[in-house]
Amino acid sequence: MAALQQERKITPELLHKMDAYWRAANYLSVGQIYLYDNPLLKRPLERSHVKPTLLGHWGTTPGQNFIYVHLNRVIQAFDLNMFYVSGPGHGGPAIVGNTYLEGTYSEVYPEITRDEAGLKKLFKQFSFPGGIPSHVSPECPGSIHEGGELGYSLSHAFGAVFDNPDLIAACVVGDGEAETGPLATSWHSNKFLNPITDGVVLPILHLNGYKIANPTVFARIPHKELKQFFKGCGWKPYFVEGDDPETMHKQMAQVMDKVIEEIRDIQSNARDNDDASRPRWPMIVLNSPKGWTGPKFVDGLQVEGTFRAHQVPLHIDDDHPGHLEQLEEWMKSYRPEELFDEQGRLFEELAELAPVGARRMGANPHANGGLLLKDLIMPDFRKHAVEVPAPGAVEAADTHVLGEFLRDVVKLNRKQRNFRIFGPDETLSNRLNSVFEVTDRQWEARTKDNDEFLDNDGRVMEMLSEHQCEGWLEGYLLTGRHGLFNSYEAFIHIIDSMFNQHAKWLKITAEIPWREKIASLNYLLASHVWQQAHNGFTHQDPGFIDHVANKKASVVRIYLPPDANCLLSVWDHCLRSRDYVNVVVAGKYKAPQWLSMEDAVKHCTAGIGKWDWASNDGDAEPDVVMACCGDVPTLETLAAVSILREHLPDLKVRVVNVVDLMKLQPASEHPHGLSDKDFDALFTCDKPIIFAFHGYPSLIHQLTYRRTNHTNLHVRGYKEEGTITTTFDMTVLNDLDRFHLVMDTIDRLPQTGNAGARLKKQLIDKLQEHYTYIRKHGLDMPEIREWKWSKEIAINDCQTAD
Structure with a gap:
């Protein structure tokens, strides 16, 4: 124990190295945004060394680099199983650069070598035709969260740690992102986290003050009010604030140690004493300038610490004389000669700060969930068949029959802990009643005597937020598990943009050889347009299938089974499938049954x-x-x-x-x-x-x-x-x-x-x-x-x- 504590000791020498590593990450980030050639500035910077079109986002990037290097330290010090979720998204240079520094990037892309030639390719590809996007994308190792998904980072992180007791998802939340409805709701995910059987989400609010052109709400309310907000949401916030790198490194290291020790203590108490009561989990608020360490003033206007740092702070063209020299000065301020050797390799004493193997956040297998995916143990759906002696001779409620099948799926996979049902308080309304014969809803808040089906270890996840349920499920799937989302048909539209991004993710990952296939995103749309007569016009909208049909054909599948036996056959197929979005529309009220199970299987196999x-x-x-x-x-x-x-x-x-x-x-x-x-x-x-x-x-x-x-x-x-x-x-x-x-x-x-x-x-x-x-x-x-x-x-x- 003493030896381990010695390893955790925060010395001035260690902080000095961490600052150098941070400078290296910042240097790589600026290089990705700007440079076409001359990656180590061995020659005076010329216009020909700069990309003709400059695209990217600098503002959030240095803060995320700062967080990454500090997470690397605690991963090593505490031997943590941790990965990184980048909520601000457009901090793509930070995550690409850090996965390059730790070596993961060159492992999955061998052509991006860890030398000067590799740096040149790394820089050129960023926001360049034939290259990679400016945000955190599927191409980036260690990522499960697409940069275009503003507002969903925290729900993705929670979905990732459900049923992953040893995993910590470090989730960086942008203060602009924090203003979105989905993110605002996501702070309440801690009421659904079981400290015994689930992992931990460590939220890090990146409070840098500005969005694209406006201040952020969280940055303009008093410190006390901000602290009260998070305490009211059930968190224990720790603040790291300032702009002096030396002071900030020391603060962050101390807070990180305290937070990890608290997490360990909470988990030990819960698991040693079988105590699943809801703890107050720690979180971090990092208050640092937007565009930290970048140009302080450009053309007489303040940039660092303002909205002007959001994207590309310097424009290299004929209309902006002097910007080229200012760019060179900016990049040289990181002192690259102290960071990289003549061949362009990070000096060994700095490279040692990164974890190794699967402990690297870019190489964590949970961020490539197909590596961990196990097939579901599937019941024989035919055992739940409705007996149909002749077409239309009997009636049944299709989703009620499906509920009996899903009950068996839950039961058979309970020990594997890799299947959950998600939905916004509609599992009973959609007639999946039978699942509650073998499980309850997961719930970590208070309970009362009249409550039903609430437990701290349930397989059903319900919160009256379609965004939250969708985000949880996506995070669960992306980290190698299975599930389904059941919803009223009219209200599934609420997650249109989330579906968009997941479908795009699947389309791109199918083209990336090192990305393994994950379980399909499965939607059950019940209480549909023709069965909402009692709720009226507001509940009548079948348009989600139009939205889905417009996505890439290699990804989307839409099924409308006419009866219960067809519904069973379709769902057996969907739960076995990989890398698709499956949308299934079904009725919940009694209706005529048309096909025997044998005929239903034949019909569904043909599809028409x-x-x-x-x-x-x-x-x-x-x-x-x-x-x-x-x-x-x-x-x-x-x-x-x-x-x-x-x-x-x-x-x-x-x-x-x-x-x-x-x-x-x-x-x-x-x-x-x-x-x-x-x-x-x-x-x-x-x-x-x-x-x-x-x-x-x-x-x-x-x-x-x-x-x-x-x-x-x-x-x-x-x-x-x-x-x-x-x-x-x-x-x-x-x-x-x-x-x-x-x-x-x-x-x-x-x-x-x-x-x-x-x-x-x-x-x-x-x-x-x-x-x-x-x-x-x-x-x-x-x-x-x-x-x-x-x-x-x-x-x-x-x-x-x-």
């Missing part, structure tokens, strides 16, 4: 298919194709087909059901897409297609506009009509109901003649009868509520004149 049992075209060409995608559209389509069968029996009708939405795209556009030949075989080359779709009709046109028969495609779906009403009336308001689908068919088939005209008149009358009935009784008509599929079915009071 003709339902022979609902069609009467045999092997001939149909007169009309009735297509459907989604549970309610499927129900209404089959009800429409039954009307056509009864009243226009000579019509040849083909029913096509779509589970995998991306099957509609050409194979050249999406790996799941049907070939033109197969698409034409299903949908014909010239017959009318009446397509009942779960979402906005325009998406189907977007996916199929290149198809041969697109001109004959007529799509019904959601068209922004909704209110507090009955379930069936929701379809009527949007012309998706069975009556409108039949009338659409008649309008496109002149051969139906007088019989078609009479039937259309009767259906118009039926719609008026429906309107009157629901406003009198508050329920749909009995013939709607009690409808069952049958080839011989007739609609009450809707007989032909014959």
Whole structure:
């Protein structure tokens, strides 16, 4: 123990070396932003040595370099398993530079050697065509957090440490980032962290005073108020403040030691005494100037310590005489000759300050989660099958059935501790009730006698913040685990930008050989647009699937299973998949079940298919194709087909059901897409297609506009009509109901003649009868509520004149 304490001793010599290491990191950062050549300034700096276009962000970078070198010290002193989350994001030069100094960067990119030639390549590639972005990106080793994801760093960090008891996520939060809604909410993640079974997040608020052009709120409130804020959020804040490097190094080292010792004490008490009560975790507030150590004044204006330091403080062009000389002076202020030898290698006594092997933050395997990923132990989904003796003969609530399957997934993987369900207080509402037979919600705050399903070691993570749940799940997946996000369909839009960034992350990482595949990001969207009649217009929006469909085809998958057995088959596939975003839309109320499990597996494997049992075209060409995608559209389509069968029996009708939405795209556009030949075989080359779709009709046109028969495609779906009403009336308001689908068919088939005209008149009358009935009784008509599929079915009071 004494020897270990001696290693932790903070000596002036150690602080001097750390300052030199910090200067090296700052030098590399400036070089990345500016230099095209002459990386060690062995020759006088010339315009030709500077990149023609200067892109990057300096303001946050020196502070992050300062933090990184101090984290390196405590990693070595305490033998910590730690990695770094860069919230400010645009401090890309800092993380790239530090992973280069520690050696990780050259290991994953051997061409970026640890010498002068490698430095030149390192500098040139930054924000340069064919190079790397200016922010922390997937290309950067040690990163799980994309620089464009402003506001999500802390939730990602917490997601990373759930079920990782030995891991510390050092999360640098920018004070501008701290003003975002997601980040403001994330401070409460400490109410969900189990000190026995989870790791630790060490937040470091980087209080440098400014955003792009404005001061930050946290920087302009009194010190006491800022401290009270964090204490009120359940943290124990430590402050490191100033601008003198010598004093700041000493402060930071002392605070770092104290914070790590507190973390160790909290964990020891919790684990030795089986005490999962919520502690007050430490955090650090680093108050340092924006653009620290950079140019203090440029063209007579203060830069260091102001918003002007945010991006590129010096412009090297004809309009800014003197800036080139000022850049050279700035870079030489770091005294590179004291940091790098003649070959451009960091001096050995400085290189020794970095941890080694997997203890380097850039090489921590948790930041390349696929290295740690273990397959889920999967139950046999077929055991949860709904018995379907004939199409439509029984009813079931699809997501309730899915809940029984997920219950078994939770149970089987409890010991592995690698699967969690995330959602904003909607797991019960979405009918996944059965999972609570084997687990509770994780909860570290106070409990009361009337609470249900709360425990400090639950597998369900719920907080009424879609941002928070999404961020937790992303962090959990990126560090090598599995999970799913369940949400009301209308409110999943709240995390549109988070989905964007994760999809982009997956797209880029698939092109990086050293990045291993991670478990897919899985969404279950229930309480969907057609089942929100009691909540009304605000809860009715199926547009998330449009948003997803626009992302890279190699990443996104969208499934709309028509019944419970198809839903089980789809989810078994999704939970086994890697590197995708899977979106699954399903209903939660009782509805007819169409396919046996055997048929469901075949149908979902194909992703699209003709339902022979609902069609009467045999092997001939149909007169009309009735297509459907989604549970309610499927129900209404089959009800429409039954009307056509009864009243226009000579019509040849083909029913096509779509589970995998991306099957509609050409194979050249999406790996799941049907070939033109197969698409034409299903949908014909010239017959009318009446397509009942779960979402906005325009998406189907977007996916199929290149198809041969697109001109004959007529799509019904959601068209922004909704209110507090009955379930069936929701379809009527949007012309998706069975009556409108039949009338659409008649309008496109002149051969139906007088019989078609009479039937259309009767259906118009039926719609008026429906309107009157629901406003009198508050329920749909009995013939709607009690409808069952049958080839011989007739609609009450809707007989032909014959």
